Amino acid sequence: MGQTPTLHLLYSCPFCWKVRGLLEHLNVETDYVPVNGMRIKKDVAFTGDWGKVPVFTDEQGKHHVDSTPILRIIDEKYNGGKMASRGDRARQETWMEWVDAHLSKATVPILYGSLGSALKTTTRISKIENFGFISKRLYAWAGFPIMWGIIARKRVKKDGRKPKQLWHDLLTEFTDAHDGQPFFGGDAPDLVDFAAFGYMRSVSPYPQFRQLTDHTNGMAWYKRMEASLN
Ligand SMILES: N[C@@H](CCC(=O)N[C@@H](CS)C(=O)NCC(=O)O)C(=O)O
Numbered sequence: 001m002g003q004t005p006t007l008h009l010l011y012s013c014p015f016c017w018k019v020r021g022l023l024e025h026l027n028v029e030t031d032y033v034p035v036n037g038m039r040i041k042k043d044v045a046f047t048g049d050w051g052k053v054p055v056f057t058d059e060q061g062k063h064h065v066d067s068t069p070i071l072r073i074i075d076e077k078y079n080g081g082k083m084a085s086r087g088d089r090a091r092q093e094t095w096m097e098w099v100d101a102h103l104s105k106a107t108v109p110i111l112y113g114s115l116g117s118a119l120k121t122t123t124r125i126s127k128i129e130n131f132g133f134i135s136k137r138l139y140a141w142a143g144f145p146i147m148w149g150i151i152a153r154k155r156v157k158k159d160g161r162k163p164k165q166l167w168h169d170l171l172t173e174f175t176d177a178h179d180g181q182p183f184f185g186g187d188a189p190d191l192v193d194f195a196a197f198g199y200m201r202s203v204s205p206y207p208q209f210r211q212l213t214d215h216t217n218g219m220a221w222y223k224r225m226e227a228s229l230n
Contacts, residue, residue, distance in 0.1 A: 002059035006031045008044055009054050011205070012125045014107050015067035016054040018198025022071055024229040025194065026078045034130040037139065067198070068100060071191045083190040095177060095184065095192045102170050103199035105155065109163035110208050112152035115145075117208055122147065124206055164211040171218030182224055189228055197225040 007023065007030050009016035023030050035043035041051035047063050056064040058077065064070050075083045084092070112118040126140035159166055174184070174196055183189040184196070200222055203209050213219050 003057075003061060004029055004031050005059060006033050006057045007054055008033045008035050008057075010035060010037055010040070011128045012037070012202070013053055014104060014199045014202035015052075016198075017202040018067045018195050019054045019056060019070050019074070021197050021201065021225070021229065022074050022191070022194045025189070026074065027230040028074065028078050036131060036135070037125075037129050038131065038135040068096060068191075068195065071194060075191060083185065086185060086190055092190065092192055095174075096195060099174070099192055099195045099199070103174075103196055106163070106166050106170055107199055107202055108147070108152050109156045109159070110167060110203055110211065111206060112147040113156045113163040117206075118145070118147050118152065120208070121206055128205060163208075167212050168215050168218075171212070171215045175217040175221055178221070183221070189225060193221075193225060197222065 005028065007016070007019060009020065009032060011034065020032070035053055040053060044051060044053060044055050047055055047065055050065045052065070054065075054067055054070060056070045056074070058064065058073075064073050072084055075081055110117070111121040122143040123140050125143070126136045129136075129139075131139060156163060161169065178184050181187060184192045189197075200212065200218075203212060
């Protein structure tokens, strides 16, 4: 037994949503601890110099960092490693890398790729995250030109596709790899499904999510993933 596991997170962090989905699916009792986005390093200083979220702390008080390794640890600890051992290992590894490389890069363009969407996103984030009074306002107004001007515009330009088209292409590629099954993992989701679901779910609190919901196969899979949560 021991203490209740905790997950230190930011609601706007896609990596945190990867872990959260798996915990919800496996019904692992967890305390979710939101950190302050303006001082993540300080809030997770107990991890040493890692300084990022998500951080998963298990019953024994051991800290685990980095979302994909955390997914594997949670599967191992609370599910007998069943997800990792199902199906073809090489296929799973290849697609986990694909998901982490591609879907992770698609969230910033859809959320911040135009000035209007960047403003919508930072305003929403300032409302849902655990900011102090001043930093909340500072983030809402100073955050969006930074995200839009520096990060997102560069990425959109480099890829060449509109953020919506990028998501649709990736969802097509991903759902085609399900080989006609309801999930990447076959008749039940596996770790690759939860990684991909986390990235997509992290967009769901924002109005731009509508640009993803009209991808028929992607959305059908997303709904099946939602239905698999507890
Ligand atoms: N590879 C890490 C990335 C985690 C990450 O970059 N988290 C961001 C929030 S979305 C963070 O905590 N950044 C703080 C920093 O880099 O100072 C994972 O998959 O968990």
